[in-house]
Amino acid sequence: MRLELPGLFDLQVNGFGGIDFNAPDLTADRVSEALERMRATGVTRCLPTLISSSFEQFAASARALARVSDAALAGIHMEGPYLSVEDGARGAHLREHIRPASIADFSRRQEAAGGRIALVTLAPEAAGAVPLIEHLVSTGVHVAIGHTEAAARQIDDATAAGATLATHLGNGCAQMLPRHPNVIWEILATDGLWASLIVDGHHLPPATVKAMVRAKGADRTILVTDAIAAAGGAPGPYTIGGVRCELGDDGRVSLPGTPYLAGSALTLDRAIANTSRFTGLPIEMVIPMASTIPASYLGMTTAGTAVADWDPEAGELQIGRVSL
Numbered sequence: 001m002r003l004e005l006p007g008l009f010d011l012q013v014n015g016f017g018g019i020d021f022n023a024p025d026l027t028a029d030r031v032s033e034a035l036e037r038m039r040a041t042g043v044t045r046c047l048p049t050l051i052s053s054s055f056e057q058f059a060a061s062a063r064a065l066a067r068v069s070d071a072a073l074a075g076i077h078m079e080g081p082y083l084s085v086e087d088g089a090r091g092a093h094l095r096e097h098i099r100p101a102s103i104a105d106f107s108r109r110q111e112a113a114g115g116r117i118a119l120v121t122l123a124p125e126a127a128g129a130v131p132l133i134e135h136l137v138s139t140g141v142h143v144a145i146g147h148t149e150a151a152a153r154q155i156d157d158a159t160a161a162g163a164t165l166a167t168h169l170g171n172g173c174a175q176m177l178p179r180h181p182n183v184i185w186e187i188l189a190t191d192g193l194w195a196s197l198i199v200d201g202h203h204l205p206p207a208t209v210k211a212m213v214r215a216k217g218a219d220r221t222i223l224v225t226d227a228i229a230a231a232g233g234a235p236g237p238y239t240i241g242g243v244r245c246e247l248g249d250d251g252r253v254s255l256p257g258t259p260y261l262a263g264s265a266l267t268l269d270r271a272i273a274n275t276s277r278f279t280g281l282p283i284e285m286v287i288p289m290a291s292t293i294p295a296s297y298l299g300m301t302t303a304g305t306a307v308a309d310w311d312p313e314a315g316e317l318q319i320g321r322v323s324l
């Protein structure tokens with residue numbers, strides 16, 4: 001079945017096609033190369049994502065991103081460093097870089113990024129989170145909660161302060177949770193929070209994806225890749241910032257020797273196909289979750305169009321020509 005889709009929009013991508021946005025030697029040319037390679041998967045706009053790191057490392061990557069004038073770069077997603085310090089919730093973010101939330105620290109980072117930070121993921125339980133959320137929202141920056149062990153009250157406070165998204169729901173939380181209450185149920189039940197999901201078949205089992213999409217509603221579900229440089233590459237060792245990780249033959253990206261996932265090798269076209277298979281929703285209902293819905297979440301628009309062939313039997317989506 002031939003489809004025409006709006007250009008896809010990825011709110012969370014750490015690297016692509018061998019290029020790591022968190023690398024200390026990132027250049028604007030390398031970013032443009034990554035954006036070009038991403039375009040072949042239908043993605044015409046994205047938020048390159050910088051994970052928790054020292055100010056110097058963050059500033060180096062952010063300056064390179066800020067020099068890119070390509071409209072495909074819709075802003076920067078700053079994930080951390082104001083996250084949970086706990087193992088599991090912290091995921092692949094290094095403990096040494098986790099900080100309390102601070103308007104002064106954020107302002108320095110936003111200045112280095114030339115004002116391009118459009119989305120911040122933080123943990124509501126980080127000290128200083130609520131005043132920082134209020135500051136971010138008042139300056140037009142969107143706020144997501146993630147990498148968190150927040151209690152219901154802290155999630156309510158963050159939402160009341162202006163947080164509107166849960167980053168990669170079901171990941172970036174403790175390996176073991178009480179059956180209820182727990183952070184996943186609280187987020188699912190908080191109507192003010194949209195949710196982003198990593199639907200690569202490794203981060204969330206199919207039934208979890210189906211239940212989460214039903215709980216949030218198709219119109220408030222956003223598909224992200226959380227891809228690292230390994231996306232579009234061969235199995236083997238990669239890095240995200242200074243952190244070593246490995247892409248296995250099964251497509252899983254993990255921290256070697258641990259059970260922890262470290263981003264993905266997912267592409268957004270495959271996320272759409274997987275979500276349609278896992279939820280049973282028609283492809284036409286899933287495509288917006290990776291295009292118009294993330295764009296409208298940010299108050300932005302998608303760019304360009306792509307043609308694609310969809311094989312519902314095989315659950316395969318093949319992106320063809322992408323026009324801007």
Ligand SMILES: [Zn+2]
Pocket residue numbers: 079091146147168172
């Ligand atoms: Zn994360």
